Amino acid sequence: MSSQNTILEMRSITKTFPGVKALQDVTLEVSRGEVHAICGENGAGKSTLMNVLSGVYPHGSYEGDVLFEGEPCEFRNIRDSEHRGIVIIHQELALSPYLSIAENIFLGNEQQTRGVIDWNATNSEAAKLLARVGLDESPDTKIVDIGVGKQQLVEIAKALSKRVKLLILDEPTAALNDEDSAHLLDLIRSLKGHGITSIIISHKLNEIAAIADRTTVIRDGQTIETLDMRGATPVSEEQIIRAMVGRSLDHRFPERTPNIGAEVFRVEDWTVHHPIDTTRVVVDHANLHVRRGEIIGLAGLMGAGRTELAMSIFGRTYGAHISGRLIKDGKEIQTHSVGQAIRHGIAYATEDRKKYGLNLLSDIKRNITASALGKVARWGVMDASGESRIAGKFRTDMNIKAPSVDVITGTLSGGNQQKVVLSKWVFTDPDVLILDEPTRGIDVGAKYEIYTIINALADSGKAVIFISSELPELLGICDRIYALSTGRITGELTRAEANQESLMHLMTMEKEAVR
Amino acid sequence: MSTSGTTTTAPTGSPSGSSTANMLKKSLGGSLRQYGIIGALIVIVLLFQVLTDGKLLLPNNVASLVQQNAYVMILAIGMVIVIVAGHIDLSVGSVVAFIGGVVALLMKDMGLPWFLAVLAGIALGALVGAWQGYWVAYVGIPAFIVTLAGMLIFRGLAVIIVGVTVAGFPEGFVKISNGSLPNALGFVANRDVVTLVLGAVTIAALVLSQIRTRRTLLKHGLRTEPLGAMVAKLVIFSALIGGLTWILSGSRGGSPIVLLIVGALIIAYSFVMGRTVFGRHVYAIGGNLHAAILSGVNTRKVNFMIFVNMGVLAGIAAIVTTSRAGAAVAAAGMNYELDAIAACFIGGTAVTGGIGRISGAIIGALIMGVLNMGLSIMAVDPAWQQAIKGLVLLLAVAFDLVNKRRVGGR
Numbered sequence: 074m075s076s077q078n079t080i081l082e083m084r085s086i087t088k089t090f091p092g093v094k095a096l097q098d099v100t101l102e103v104s105r106g107e108v109h110a111i112c113g114e115n116g117a118g119k120s121t122l123m124n125v126l127s128g129v130y131p132h133g134s135y136e137g138d139v140l141f142e143g144e145p146c147e148f149r150n151i152r153d154s155e156h157r158g159i160v161i162i163h164q165e166l167a168l169s170p171y172l173s174i175a176e177n178i179f180l181g182n183e184q185q186t187r188g189v190i191d192w193n194a195t196n197s198e199a200a201k202l203l204a205r206v207g208l209d210e211s212p213d214t215k216i217v218d219i220g221v222g223k224q225q226l227v228e229i230a231k232a233l234s235k236r237v238k239l240l241i242l243d244e245p246t247a248a249l250n251d252e253d254s255a256h257l258l259d260l261i262r263s264l265k266g267h268g269i270t271s272i273i274i275s276h277k278l279n280e281i282a283a284i285a286d287r288t289t290v291i292r293d294g295q296t297i298e299t300l301d302m303r304g305a306t307p308v309s310e311e312q313i314i315r316a317m318v319g320r321s322l323d324h325r326f327p328e329r330t331p332n333i334g335a336e337v338f339r340v341e342d343w344t345v346h347h348p349i350d351t352t353r354v355v356v357d358h359a360n361l362h363v364r365r366g367e368i369i370g371l372a373g374l375m376g377a378g379r380t381e382l383a384m385s386i387f388g389r390t391y392g393a394h395i396s397g398r399l400i401k402d403g404k405e406i407q408t409h410s411v412g413q414a415i416r417h418g419i420a421y422a423t424e425d426r427k428k429y430g431l432n433l434l435s436d437i438k439r440n441i442t443a444s445a446l447g448k449v450a451r452w453g454v455m456d457a458s459g460e461s462r463i464a465g466k467f468r469t470d471m472n473i474k475a476p477s478v479d480v481i482t483g484t485l486s487g488g489n490q491q492k493v494v495l496s497k498w499v500f501t502d503p504d505v506l507i508l509d510e511p512t513r514g515i516d517v518g519a520k521y522e523i524y525t526i527i528n529a530l531a532d533s534g535k536a537v538i539f540i541s542s543e544l545p546e547l548l549g550i551c552d553r554i555y556a557l558s559t560g561r562i563t564g565e566l567t568r569a570e571a572n573q574e575s576l577m578h579l580m581t582m583e584k585e586a587v588r
Numbered sequence: 589m590s591t592s593g594t595t596t597t598a599p600t601g602s603p604s605g606s607s608t609a610n611m612l613k614k615s616l617g618g619s620l621r622q623y624g625i626i627g628a629l630i631v632i633v634l635l636f637q638v639l640t641d642g643k644l645l646l647p648n649n650v651a652s653l654v655q656q657n658a659y660v661m662i663l664a665i666g667m668v669i670v671i672v673a674g675h676i677d678l679s680v681g682s683v684v685a686f687i688g689g690v691v692a693l694l695m696k697d698m699g700l701p702w703f704l705a706v707l708a709g710i711a712l713g714a715l716v717g718a719w720q721g722y723w724v725a726y727v728g729i730p731a732f733i734v735t736l737a738g739m740l741i742f743r744g745l746a747v748i749i750v751g752v753t754v755a756g757f758p759e760g761f762v763k764i765s766n767g768s769l770p771n772a773l774g775f776v777a778n779r780d781v782v783t784l785v786l787g788a789v790t791i792a793a794l795v796l797s798q799i800r801t802r803r804t805l806l807k808h809g810l811r812t813e814p815l816g817a818m819v820a821k822l823v824i825f826s827a828l829i830g831g832l833t834w835i836l837s838g839s840r841g842g843s844p845i846v847l848l849i850v851g852a853l854i855i856a857y858s859f860v861m862g863r864t865v866f867g868r869h870v871y872a873i874g875g876n877l878h879a880a881i882l883s884g885v886n887t888r889k890v891n892f893m894i895f896v897n898m899g900v901l902a903g904i905a906a907i908v909t910t911s912r913a914g915a916a917v918a919a920a921g922m923n924y925e926l927d928a929i930a931a932c933f934i935g936g937t938a939v940t941g942g943i944g945r946i947s948g949a950i951i952g953a954l955i956m957g958v959l960n961m962g963l964s965i966m967a968v969d970p971a972w973q974q975a976i977k978g979l980v981l982l983l984a985v986a987f988d989l990v991n992k993r994r995v996g997g998r
Contacts, residue, residue: 390882411884421882429882432875434942443872444883446865453865458804465810477811497883 079143080105080270081126081239086137088121088130095121096135096294103239108261108271110285110302112278112317114516118294119274123241127161128154141239158238162228164247168216175199175212178231202230206260222253229260240264241272246280247514250374250542258284276516278310290316314517326549327521329528333552334365337536338419338505343397345378345385345560351393355381357560359397363505363536368527370551371540372576377557379540380424383507387421388414401504415444420503422494424510424540426487430494433483437475438464440482440493445501467496471526488519495526506530507538512546524550544573558582625936625951628984632955636962643965644958647839650832655765655912657957658846659684659905659921661950663928664935665857666901668949671932672861672874673894674941675724675731679738680902680928684921685746687712687906692754692916695761702761710903716742717899718892725891739925747918755915765912768841769848779834780842787833790851791826798822846908853904858946870894874941930977931956934984955980 081103088096096118103109113119124130126139128148139146141157148154151161168177175195184194199212208226210219216227225245232240242261246254261271261284275281281288282302290297290313297316300308314325345356356378363369371379384391386399388411399406401417408414414421423429431440441464442449449460464478471492475485482493491511498506508527512520527550531537541547547554554571556564556579564579636644643649663680670677691709694700700708716738723734773781798818805812812818836843861867869890872880881887905924910916933939934955935948959980963973 387882388884410886411882412886415884423882429876429878432872432879432942434875434938435871439868439871443868443879443885446868450865455863455865455868457801457863458808458810461805461810462808479811 078104080141082138082140083122083126084138084140086122086125086135086139088125088135094294096125099137099291099294099296101289101296102299103270103272104287106265106268106270107286108265108273108284110281110288111272111274111291112276112281112288112313113291114317114518117291117317117516119291120243121294122291123161123243123272123274126154127151127159127241155235158236159241160232160235160237160239161241162225162232162243162245164244166221166224166228168224168227170217171215173213173215174203174208174210174219174227174230177216177227178202178212178234180231182234198234199230202233203227205233206230207256220253222249222256225249225253225257226260229264237269239270239272241274243274244276244514245273246275246277250376252374254280276514278313281313282308282310288313292317317517325517325521325545327525327528329532331366331368331552332532333367334534336362336364337402338363339400340382340386341398341400343382343385343399344395345381345392346394348391348393355392355560356385359557359560359562361555361562361565363538365504365534365536366531367553368531368537368539368551370547370554371538371557372544372547372554373557373580374542376559377580378560379557380509381560382557383421383509383538383540386414387411387419387507415501415503418502418504419507420444420498420501420505421507422498422509422511424513426490426494431482431490434481436479436481437468437473437485437493438478441467441478441496441500444497448500463500464496467500471496472522486519488515488522491515491519491523492526495523499530503535505536505538507540509540510542511539512541512543520546544576547576548572556580556582625934625948625955625984629951629955629958632958632962636958636965640962640965644962645835647835647837649961649965650835651768651839651841651844653957653961654836654847654850655844657953657960658765658850658912659909659924660927660931660953660956661850662853662901662905662908663924664931664949664953665853665946666898667925667928668932668935668937668944668946669857669861669870669894670731670898671929671937671939672941672944673870673891674874674877675891675894676929677720677731677735677738677895677898678925679720679735679742680898680905681921681924681926682739682742682746683713683716683899683902684906684909684924685750685916685918686742687716687903688910688916688920689746689750689754689918691907691910692757693749695757696754702758705761706764706907709907710900713899713901713903713906714896715899716902717896720899721892721895724895725888731895746920750916750918753915753917757911757914761911762914763845763911764849765844765846765908766914767845768839769843769845771842779837780839781837783833783837783843786843787829787837790833791829794825794829795822846912849904849908853901854946854950861946866890866893871942874938874943876942927953927956930981934981936988952984955984 079102081101083099083101086096086099087094099118099122101111101122111119111122121130125135128150131149132147139148141159146154146157169180172180178199179195184191184198196212203210203212206226206229208223208230210223216224219227229240245257249257258280261273264271273281273285285302287299287301288308289299300313300316302308339362341360343356343359344354347353347355359382361369371382373379381391385395386408388408389395390411399408406417408417408419427433432443438460442460446455449456449463461478467473468475468478473485473489473492473496475489482490485493495511511527512523515523527537527539539547539551548568548571552568554566554576555562556566556576558580563582566575566579633644667677667680687709690712691705694705694708695702720731720734720738723729724731769782771780771782773785775781776784802812802818861870869880869885872883872885873887873890877887906921909920913920931952932944932949933952935945935950935952937944937949956977959977960973963976968976
């Protein structure tokens with residue numbers, strides 16, 4: 074390829090950490106003006122590669138060459154790479170919540186004269202940038218007051234203010250709903266029209282198919298192949314997955330023959346108000362039920378009230394003015410505290426395992442037993458060896474990849490952390506297991522394992538309520554799916570009836586149409 | 589006596605030394621820092637031993653080192669729990685003065701027997717803790733503010749009730765911090781047999797408990813540390829306890845009573861934090877509050893109990909301090925909160941909570957104590973002493989951070 078068309082070339086990059094070869098002889102070549110996707114399982118080395126590119130790992134700490142616009146680069150830090158027009162936007166956004174949009178855009182790059190901020194320039198320049206990214210907010214709005222989707226746009230505006238030539242987005246849509254995701258992808262396309270090259274790291278294969286011109290797959294620290302997404306024969310998702318995992322995943326979802334028993338849990342007329350703005354109804358007279366051995370799904374767009382419904386059931390950890398009835402095994406139950414909910418056999422694994430699910434400072438065994446300490450204690454005294462034994466059994470059963478149960482959970486990969494969370498809730502011996510986005514941010518191989526675990530739990534007679542934003546996943550796993558829209562359950566479909574279109578129709582149903 | 593320090597390091601230097609050390613390193617992993625801080629303590633002891641021409645480890649000095657610093661250790665035990673849960677307690681110094689005053693007046697003005705006054709002091713500590721715990725746990729005011737208020741409130745109350753000084757206590761009370769165990773078993777070669785027996789029992793208990801734990805682990809097929817590492821660990825700790833015992837047995841009175849109190853508290857609270865549901869909940873709250881709530885931990889109750897407990901320990905510290913001084917003083921306990929907090933941080937407690945151990949805080953307290961004692965023997969100006977202690981605190985935490993960065997260096 075001629076160097077005129079190539080904006081970035083990374084040649085034979087090798088990066089070693091004590092004991093681990095994170096990258097081995099990786100080559101990446103990005104053409105000017107393209108959207109280039111990078112795929113790979115968690116831990117494959119995508120982030121390490123981007124950190125080499127952006128100067129997080131300074132020149133000299135790796136082997137190989139980085140050529141940007143034909144010139145060799147020796148970045149010592151992020152400032153150096155930004156100076157050249159390479160900007161990386163990380164998965165965890167780096168915005169200061171109590172500063173305004175304009176202040177954030179120019180953070181570290183203030184519009185100033187001799188140390189005094191020029192507020193007129195700051196706000197007017199920010200407004201121009203916001204118009205470019207299609208964000209309709211005043212520049213002096215505080216970051217806390219806008220959603221994640223808009224925050225993502227602020228990050229891009231910030232990148233534009235640095236005259237970005239190569240924009241790197243690490244899992245940009247992981248925390249976004251479908252609408253915001255679509256908007257973001259449109260924006261990336263329009264930036265491409267303005268000559269800005271993008272590298273996008275993503276797990277979402279449909280997204281990659283929609284936006285990428287080429288895709289480079291990385292596995293175990295090595296470049297596997299670069300696929301041309303705009304070629305004569307379209308690249309299938311299967312093809313990418315095969316390259317990512319190094320084996321063919323004929324079935325993305327494990328087989329299961331449901332063995333469904335009697336009804337175990339029923340929610341009647343469940344209404345929840347917003348905890349701060351108590352006039353707002355977040356869950357509106359919801360009715361649902363689940364039977365033993367059954368997996369039901371809750372489908373809904375962001376803000377539909379899925380998590381709110383689950384958390385309000387689970388010890389009223391969300392919401393105010395909660396009304397309605399919960400019926401377990403034919404009897405009405407109260408779940409005013411988490412402890413009460415657990416005692417009634419309800420478990421809830423949160424969607425954000427790092428923030429709400431695990432004590433990342435603590436080890437695997439202590440996390441697994443955290444919700445049911447009573448089962449490994451007598452008179453308030455822990456049975457240390459019993460605890461290790463139980464945790465060891467979960468490690469084997471759930472295939473948690475760690476040398477021992479004394480490993481700190483903060484060091485585990487996302488998939489293994491999720492297995493610890495699942496172990497923790499299975500250990501409480503629940504009848505009803507609510508799983509909120511259990512496969513978010515987990516690579517394809519580990520997802521399959523999580524599905525297998527969920528199936529096994531259902532087969533052992535537990536009722537599973539599965540919340541997910543990925544429709545194929547709901548369709549692949551659930552026996553029955555409830556669709557939610559703006560706090561209401563708008564429909565219920567069996568596995569046979571449901572498909573992406575019918576679900577999406579119910580999920581976007583307007584309030585008026587439901588009444 | 590000055591050689592006792594050097595002999596303790598001998599076992600690691602034995603022929604298989606390097607491999608044993610390696611094994612130790614490997615098996616200890618995360619707790620390596622704990623051992624680093626013990627090393628620091630030993631280095632500081634040896635340093636002052638040299639600087640004071642061998643005076644630091646004279647039996648009577650060691651005994652008074654223990655008596656002088658008992659309050660830091662007692663407060664540090666409570667403080668490490670508070671900090672692990674993500675709080676802080678700035679009020680303990682004032683609480684010590686307040687409770688000390690009340691206990692003194694109960695004996696002096698009300699004529700209460702000293703042991704009843706002691707019990708009343710502990711109960712009052714619990715009450716003070718409940719007061720602060722209520723605001724922190726149930727109202728939700730940050731502990732920094734609640735205990736800052738407490739610092740002012742209880743200092744004020746102490747001045748009101750004590751005036752300047754209340755002195756003249758029953759002998760039994762004064763003995764708590766100044767007396768020693770009666771040497772009921774006589775002397776052998778001028779050494780107190782009771783102390784020697786106590787030391788031997790402690791070492792035996794340590795060895796037995798380690799062997800028992802190991803056996804249980806092996807029985808269930810769980811991972812154990814290599815035998816060599818365990819033996820090396822036991823030898824080092826036994827040598828340390830043995831050395832201390834040997835020195836103390838030659839002191840004027842033998843074992844200080846307050847050492848027994850502190851020792852009992854250390855063992856009890858190590859158990860509470862390491863082996864009980866309550867201790868586990870404290871670590872869970874400090875490690876990730878949201879996760880703890882969603883795991884069904886009654887975080888309010890646990891937070892409340894943490895402060896009640898801190899109050900109880902502040903009560904005990906008040907008794908020990910008042911007994912040691914032989915008088916209740918309105919200005920007593922000044923800066924005690926800072927001593928206790930410093931001991932925790934030197935001992936590896938994480939500023940953000942979730943990590944910290946009783947043993948670490950105790951070693952931190954001992955480092956501060958040895959500094960106090962050594963500098964005093966050398967007749968260093970108190971102002972300089974303070975500056976030096978501040979520097980040690982800073983360096984200890986800096987050392988910790990640098991270490992972590994190197995280990996986790998990704």
